[in-house]
Amino acid sequence: RLLPGSGIDPQHWTAPSQDRGQPRQFLMLARIVADKGVREYVAAARQVKAQYPDARFALMGALAPPNHTAISPDEVDGWVREGVIEHLDPVSDVRPYIAAADVIVLPSYREGLSRVLLEASAMARPIVTTDVPGCRDIVRDGENGFLCGAQDATSLAQALGRAASLDDEAWRAMGRNGRTRVVAEFSQEKVNALYLAALADAGVPSPKSLP
Numbered sequence: 001r002l003l004p005g006s007g008i009d010p011q012h013w014t015a016p017s018q019d020r021g022q023p024r025q026f027l028m029l030a031r032i033v034a035d036k037g038v039r040e041y042v043a044a045a046r047q048v049k050a051q052y053p054d055a056r057f058a059l060m061g062a063l064a065p066p067n068h069t070a071i072s073p074d075e076v077d078g079w080v081r082e083g084v085i086e087h088l089d090p091v092s093d094v095r096p097y098i099a100a101a102d103v104i105v106l107p108s109y110r111e112g113l114s115r116v117l118l119e120a121s122a123m124a125r126p127i128v129t130t131d132v133p134g135c136r137d138i139v140r141d142g143e144n145g146f147l148c149g150a151q152d153a154t155s156l157a158q159a160l161g162r163a164a165s166l167d168d169e170a171w172r173a174m175g176r177n178g179r180t181r182v183v184a185e186f187s188q189e190k191v192n193a194l195y196l197a198a199l200a201d202a203g204v205p206s207p208k209s210l211p
Contacts, residue, residue, distance in 0.1 A: 007188035008115075013122035015179050016099040023054035024164045026128075027101035029094060029116050030108070032061040032076060034069035037107030037130065043153035044107075045084050048160045055164055060088040060097060098123050102171065103163045107148065107156050111135050121145075121182045124175035126166070128159045138186075144178035 026045070030036040038059065045057040063073040079085050088097065098104060104120035104127045111134030118138060120127050127145035129135040139145040146162050149155035166174065 008118045008122055008182060008186055009188050010122055010179070010183045013095070013119050013182075015122075015124035015175070023052060023056065024102045024166075025056045025058070025100065026103045026105050026160065026163075027058045027060065027097060028105045028107075029060045029097070030106060031065045031067065032059070032063060032071050033065060033067045034071060035067075035109045037109060037150070037156070038071055040107045040151065040153040040156050041105060042079050042084055044157035044160055047154070047157035048164060049084065051161060052164045056086065057084065058086045058088055058097075058101070060090060060094070062090050063087075094119070095123065098125055101125060103128055103145075103160075105129070105160070106135060107150070108132065108135060109150050113137060118182055118186055121178035124172075124179045126163060126171065126174040126178060128156070128163055130156075138182075140177075140181070144174055144181055 028036075028038070028041050030038065032038055038061075041057070041059065045055075048055055049057075059076070059079075063076060064070055076087055080087050091097070098120055102125070104116065104125050106114055106116055106127070106129045108114070108130055110132055113134050114129070117127050117129060117135060121138060121144060127139055129139055129145065129147065130150040131147040132150050136147055139147055141147045146159040148159040
């Protein structure tokens, strides 16, 4: 049985004020490694900024993580000097940063079930992510975010452009759709119930019945 991750607490990941406006602010929260689609994000940001020059793109993540596809600090610094992205050091509580962004982006090549996308949706932020398992499970294209091809900066740029073009009413509706879906399908209460049902089907006693 396929279970939807470990669940999320909608009371912790609350929806902030929906009063936003142009220009759109995009945020990617991930380890700075190639497999997360960081280079595609930067390349797509260049394309989108050609049409929306005031759009802002931020990347939050630790520099030089221990990974064979890690992107060097020098390469990241070059992007920052170019003005295509802003780099943010990781923080223990990302909620203020998600709240300050308009769209959360994760162009990963593969995921289990993305916690970042669940958190963003719970906070009523539209998401842009790749059409791969673990990412597409959270997004209904055009309803609470936009999907793009993996390892495809042009496809990502098109999805980011769709997000950048949203008027405030459509942006708010997309955020509400995301939170509604997370609460209904991915809340801790819902996921815990699914785990208990799976255990019961396997003949494992309920924790309430254990001595």
